[in-house]
Amino acid sequence: MTGAVSCSKLPVPIRIIHHPLTLMVILGKTMGIKKPFTEVIRANIGDAQAMGQQPITFLRQVMALCTYPNLLDSPSFPEDAKKRARRILQACGGNSLGSYSASQGVNCIREDVAAYITRRDGGVPADPDNIYLTTGASDGISTILKILVSGGGKSRTGVLIPIPQYPLYSAVISELDAVQVNYYLDEENCWALNVNELRRAVREAKEHCDPKVLCIINPGNPTGQVQSRKCIEDVIHFAWEEKLFLLADEVYQDNVYSPGCRFHSFKKVLHEMGPEYSSNVELASFHSTSKGYMGECGYRGGYMEVINLHPEIKGQLVKLLSVRLCPPVSGQAAMDIVVNPPVPGEESFEQFRREKESVLGDLAKKAKLTEDLFNQVPGVQCNPLQGAMYAFPRIFLPARAVEAAQAHTMAPDMFYCMKLLEETGICVVPGSGFGQREGTYHFRMTILPPVEKLRTVLQKVKEFHIKFLEKYA
Amino acid sequence: MTGAVSCSKLPVPIRIIHHPLTLMVILGKTMGIKKPFTEVIRANIGDAQAMGQQPITFLRQVMALCTYPNLLDSPSFPEDAKKRARRILQACGGNSLGSYSASQGVNCIREDVAAYITRRDGGVPADPDNIYLTTGASDGISTILKILVSGGGKSRTGVLIPIPQYPLYSAVISELDAVQVNYYLDEENCWALNVNELRRAVREAKEHCDPKVLCIINPGNPTGQVQSRKCIEDVIHFAWEEKLFLLADEVYQDNVYSPGCRFHSFKKVLHEMGPEYSSNVELASFHSTSKGYMGECGYRGGYMEVINLHPEIKGQLVKLLSVRLCPPVSGQAAMDIVVNPPVPGEESFEQFRREKESVLGDLAKKAKLTEDLFNQVPGVQCNPLQGAMYAFPRIFLPARAVEAAQAHTMAPDMFYCMKLLEETGICVVPGSGFGQREGTYHFRMTILPPVEKLRTVLQKVKEFHIKFLEKYA
Known part of the structure; x- marks a missing residue:
């Protein structure tokens, strides 16, 4: 149709969207081709439970009680959750x-x-x-x-x-x-x-x-x-x-x-x-x-x-x-x-404390692991992950890779991340989506997969990176 | 402070907000004075459950199961809810x-x-x-x-x-x-x-x-x-x-x-x-x-x-x-x-059908009741409530009431609604918040209170209206 509405001046000139969708859609287009991986790992978004983290039991108990107040009579819910x-x-x-x-x-x-x-x-x-x-x-x-x-x-x-x-x-x-x-x-x-x-x-x-x-x-x-x-x-x-x-x-x-x-x-x-x-x-x-x-x-x-x-x-x-x-x-x-979580003396406190410390303890371990493993890769430089849940390593890309990206009218780190996704199934977000100093390249990867899986992911990124450097040397 | 930000050109010139807050805040300011009512009735917003309508059981069961999946093992939830x-x-x-x-x-x-x-x-x-x-x-x-x-x-x-x-x-x-x-x-x-x-x-x-x-x-x-x-x-x-x-x-x-x-x-x-x-x-x-x-x-x-x-x-x-x-x-x-509600043959269907028909049946009753009662009040004219959940009666205000409103720099129907609120505790929204033909006045009232309560509310509005007409005759 001619279209009642022209889309020539739309309000959001966002190139990279911080969401699985963007890269997944692009990937979907080439899904016909056989991929050398069995699973897509969405390390692009800070979505802990999608990566297998279990909800805090107490929080979900209170939510269930609020949702369906009949459960307030159920003996299977603790009193402190009912009180909340x-x-x-x-x-x-x-x-x-x-x-x-x-x-x-x-x-x-x-x-x-x-x-x-x-x-x-x-x-x-x-x-x-x-x-x-x-x-x-x-x-x-x-x-x-x-x-x-x-x-x-x-x-x-x-x-x-x-x-x-x-x-x-x-x-x-x-x-x-x-x-x-x-x-x-x-x-x-x-x-x-x-x-x-x-x-x-x-x-x-x-x-x-x-x-x-x-x-x-x-x-x-x-x-x-x-x-x-x-x-x-x-x-x-x-x-x-x-x-x-x-x-x-x-x-x-x-x-x-x-x-x-x-x-x-x-x-x-x-x-x-x-x-x-x-x-x-x-x-x-x-x-x-x-x-x-x-x-x-x-x-x-x-x-x-x-x-x-x-x-x-x-x-x-x-x-x-x-x-x-x-x-x-x-x-x-x-x-x-x-x-307003459980406090010492409340029935649910011990379980809550255990669950909370397990999540935060694992994240601390994964932060260190990620920093250490990235810094072992040639052409990758990663600052300590002091907090939050992401690594944002700098990647040094060969001139020929930058040229290849330009030939595809892609930002060089976008080109890198697309190749990583196509070859390993690991989805990360190029630094150009966040902004970076001119001429530097990065990507953001979450540290949310479980420890052993994260180790495998990091190993795969390392292997990919080395092959990438060789290819565009 | 001098203020880093000037608020001289704010984006939302809304005078009437479709929310309890606006009128309630104004009321709160005069709450020190003894009021001739014991309860504020919020007939200003289409908020059924706040007016006592019970949630549809099936919907809340599915939500509780989704919130706390441990309940999927509980015999107290029906299978069709678990399936959803x-x-x-x-x-x-x-x-x-x-x-x-x-x-x-x-x-x-x-x-x-x-x-x-x-x-x-x-x-x-x-x-x-x-x-x-x-x-x-x-x-x-x-x-x-x-x-x-x-x-x-x-x-x-x-x-x-x-x-x-x-x-x-x-x-x-x-x-x-x-x-x-x-x-x-x-x-x-x-x-x-x-x-x-x-x-x-x-x-x-x-x-x-x-x-x-x-x-x-x-x-x-x-x-x-x-x-x-x-x-x-x-x-x-x-x-x-x-x-x-x-x-x-x-x-x-x-x-x-x-x-x-x-x-x-x-x-x-x-x-x-x-x-x-x-x-x-x-x-x-x-x-x-x-x-x-x-x-x-x-x-x-x-x-x-x-x-x-x-x-x-x-x-x-x-x-x-x-x-x-x-x-x-x-x-x-x-x-x-x-x-995607329960369908005939499913375990929860009968209860679902009963609950749904009860709510919709009551609403139909209340729509008719509201139209009929409003049209018995002199100086009020109310179209049939064919659908939705509001009456929007036209009120014919005496010239002296319009003048009194102007003396308070208020829209005449806002003045009317404020008086209604102060004298009866019934909160409705003036027509000027929705727009109306110049020189006409209305208010919007929900039909969400339970039938008998609604009848009382309508009776109170009627009495208020007659007194209002007398006062400003």
Whole structure:
């Protein structure tokens, strides 16, 4: 047909989508040809349960009780799970997960989130009024960006993001017609954030836009670094100087592995820097049910905490959220269990502790294994995986490989990842999907397969890489 | 603080939010004063379970089984529920609701949706590739509008919406900086859609924008009319002539009460009009788990079916959806049960049929009761509630009431609804939140309270109205 709608100016010029789909679709097209592998390994997305990680029993028990309250009479569910379920249901309209919640989220869950943050931050108070439950962290991030970018002014709003970044940021910035302002993480220095680089980025950005928002991902995705306390202080000071709104993506706050590394929340550091900072710097921080040790991606649970947000903007935020009514109430319930798990003395505590430590212990092992094995491969260089759940190794590609990619009008690392997929069934995401310094190439691989499987995967990548180097030498 | 962000140009100039929050917040401010009621009745939002409607047992059984698969071994769950749960889990990554699904939704659920549509439409085929699972219908509507509005061209995109409308449409149009083009439903004629009025609206709109999209809500929200087959044909013919993309909001497809009224899907009528139409007219239709007889609002389940969407736009749609990863998988599972309920011969069928008929039977009773009682009140005029779950009566307000409202800088029907809330605890939404012809006043009230409670509510509204007329006579 002629088409009532022209698609010549579509809003999302995203080349690489952070999702199995993109590469799988391309693969599907060549599926007729016999492949030298029996199984596709989706190491491209942080989807723990898809890789075989088992759900935390307690969380699913509470969810089942909330879903089908007849089970509250069943002797096969522990009392502490029933107590949690009753409390959540009492806070829901008609005592049902099937009712809409307030757009900001169920009250008692926001209270539990605030209590969790207060505990996490050693007593720094959190106010349930500042907590917004969201449809995964992605929803919170895109909603707050929408509010901040529309803040008026003569020139376009600049949003600072790390490079490499998680592609949600570039996609939303593009959707909102804001200006993406890149600051580069320091690969030579374990992907650290250097405030001088922030300063450079803001100075140059001011020539063509109005930088207003600074996004930080800590622990880093795709880069896995964990920011030092000193670095966070420097960033906050810089945001204060430059009147930047801080967006702290802290969804990997439970995923810290390297000895000597610790998660410091922006909220806590902000508070400890004293009232000049804590009463002035605007901050939004994000968390999610999808990562950590629970890996409940499918429930799309998340929250954001806002600090020093102007009351009028808060009002607009609630209005904007109201348009979509409310986040999924089952995701809100899952978030509740993440922030309010069993405590010592409760019936389910031992099992919960065992399951949690098993997941986090395995991830720490796999982080080290991945770093070590990648660094044994010629032409691969991998920073320590201090946190999160990804390796982002640099790959040094021969000039002939780069030419071959160009002949296919592909980014060289995309070409590499396609070949890896075709020859081994291992699906990873090229660095060009996250951004990287010109002339460098990387890929992101999750460390989520079970330990022994991950070892096999890494061995296969190594063999592929060596053959690839030989072929294009 | 000085504020890094100015809120002078915020994106959502929505005055009335379709959510308890708005009016409840205003009420909260005056809560110190003793109120002449003991309970707030939230007749302002289509939230069945919050009003005491019980979930459909089978749906919650399947959901509980999917949530906590240990229950698959429990003798207290019926086999047909277990069968559904196993099928859904097998289609999920790692057999878990906790994994991300494809951005378009779980494959087997999209297949079930397609099979449902085919059955519903008497054999008109539906293609799972054209089905997109969404986070409630709202998400589908705003996503497709985002794609369509960004379609380029010199002038701004016009989107035709009914007046009165469901405020999601005006909010999203405003967010997207598109042009809202109003066409008025005919109140004198049971809120029918008149194609001549569409023609007028498009003709006038062409002077200042490029009308590309035509939104229809059938059965109507807030107006409750059910479109005749003839009317749908006329609309499709008009869309074909004018090359308009049709958005058919059909979330109340199960909610038809008036004898002589039937739900006709746009898809089916389009097909029956022959290939000139069925191969050319572009259509997106929306459905949801939130309405009908199941009322599962909190799960945020929904789907959209697209017809004749340009393949390139389809690709962009998947990209756009991928940015937020996937809709909640629990909501997808709920959608599956809505489209794939127990059938005769299955163990759970009788109970399912009984529960479904009870809900729909009560709604039909309440629709008639509401119409009859409103029409007994002087100065109130209410069209038949043919479908959906709302009354939208016209109220004739005395000139002195209009003046009193103006003195409070309030829309007259907002003033009326605030007084109603303060004096009776009954929360309804003023017509000005949906749009109405200049100089007419309405409110929207749900028919969701249980029959006897609804009768009391209607009686209280009647008494309030008579006193209100006396006061401002």
